[in-house]
Amino acid sequence: MDLLENQAYINSLKGIQGLEFLRGKTVLISGATGMLGSCLADAVMVWNRQQAEPCRMVAVGRNLEKTRERFEPFWNNKNFIFIQQDVCKPFENFSAQVDFIIHAASPADPVNMAKYPADTLLANVLGTKNLLEYGLAQGMERFLFVSSGEAYGQPDENQDDFVEGYCGPLDLTSPRSCYPEGKRAAEVLCQSYRSQFGADVVIVRPCHLFGPTMSRSDSRAVAEFLWAAAEGRDIVLKSDGLKERSHCYVADAVQGLLAALEKGESGQAYNIADRRYQMTIRAFAEQAAEAGGCRVVFDLPSDMESRGYSRVSRQVLDAGKLEGLGWKPGYSIENGVAEAIRILRECSQ
Template identity: 30%
Template sequence: MRLSTIEREELTKYIETHSFDRDFKGKTILLTGAKGLVGTAITKWILLQNEIKKTDTVLYASTRNPEQVPDYIEAGDQIHYIPHGKEAEYCKAPDYILHAASPTGNQYHMQYPLETFRTNVDGIERLLDLCSQKKDTVLLYLSSEEVYGLPKDDAPLVTEETVGAIDSLHLRSCYPLGKKACEFLCHAAAKEYHLNTRIIRPTVIHGLFQRYEEPRVVNEILRCIVENKDLHMKSDGLTKKCMLYSLDAISAIFTVLLKGENGEAYNASNPDTFLTVRDLADRVFQKFNPSIKIVFENAAKQSDGFLPHRSIVQDCTKLKALGWEPKADLEHIYHVDIARFKK
């Protein structure tokens, strides 16, 4: 597998820090959404772990375009790209299923709300059926902190028991409502049919593996630093979020997969990164490129696909009790990507 120097250094550090190789040795993993940010991070972690730890983990990577193999894959890598929707035909008895596939992007959600919802629900139903074929298969569902909706309190600390309000008459709700429905199916399958299902609710994941042109504000902030241009914001920038480094997210995913309780959900976040979008931009601009600034344009309407102001901090006590801790701060996340894209 071909990796940049930065990717190899970062991945090696995390692989050596954790001991997931013991559980993955000789196992088969089915991964959906293999070419997304999370899927790419999982793929590179597993394949490099095979190289370093000799784990011989076989990866089946589900994607819509299996014939388009990423350029970092080399002959001999223990990975098979398979068609999305036909996972059961190609990987009949996986030891682990990591379900990270989902339509993403505000504009897609607004333009195709029914497709967004149905893709999520149909996908998890198909994989739960596959999970039921082998008694010991463990399925982890990648949900989202958006399932908490819009809490009324300002910056509430939400636990896994917090029930969020989501407007069912708003098209953008197709994504969090789809995630909620999938969580219910995982929970019900664990309780009714005793399937080994776990759920993780990560916050915004960033760093190391996302595409440069990704249409997210955290990526636009990165592009402004690299290209030495001002940030033009269409919102007021007051939505307040946490951020989680991609490798911290993957270590959280593996922790829940291997140690989580069946039918349970786990928050994954880094409360130390809790900032408004504008404060995030100010902070990293001052650190990495003080010459650029924020320019506010006309505030976007909710119909443009932007969520209303949200200020949520996820309580990660439940996940930390399994032995997980986030390691990377904001400066490290942006430092890695600035170095990566400037090269």
């Protein structure tokens, strides 16, 4: 079953509110086949079905075949446009006006970050530069950069939860810092374009997201846990699993992104995290195992895997600032993980 034929997934998209400000607008999403970008694109296109004045969706990606397969139900829709483009290169083959640009293109899983640290950093820095310049040339209303909770670095000994004004240390000798440092540099670039060129920018910092839009090849821990549970395999935990993390269901994260895009203050950053999914890596694995009817087992990571692991001891985000815009996540502890596993299982049959 195709994901876009799954009724539970469609229902989750229909539950996303607050898209009215997109009526008649053009939205460009880089990283459109990624976990967050694809869910956002799906939500907009499903919402469009009921609109007399729909939103025009421009999906940017490097792989034509992958993007076409992912968005086949929308491919011939006049309000869905695909641009085959590496964001690290200037946008020269598309000159249409855009109202909103959402930059979500970046390797984000440990294996790809370990294999391609330079590509990871440049997708954030050069990609942000190229998209900002394109948007300014085309009269965009607002630019939203999808950063990461990893941008905070290590908490200090007095740090509780990460709030948007905190900036902790990162190990600049480690290639693994390509991701958090790339996000930091891109955030500063957004602020620089706002100051120097008048760009209207807003930033979101998602925590560890999960949901049915996770790629089968995604090497992030939560993705591996849910795919294993969906396929009836043991969940392999390659650490003691005691690091504490914030998590959020992907449809709720899309809702938060939209709230920041519409209502966020220019130049501000907003954490996206669901307090109900604040737990250790091990606790998340155990919850997935219970929902999937499998076991949690322990193993040692490969060298490539360990090179891509974050060394942050505690990564808990305070989403109070985003909640102040009216955002409220909707999936409970019980049904978020279980629903993701159920959808993945149904779509893989």
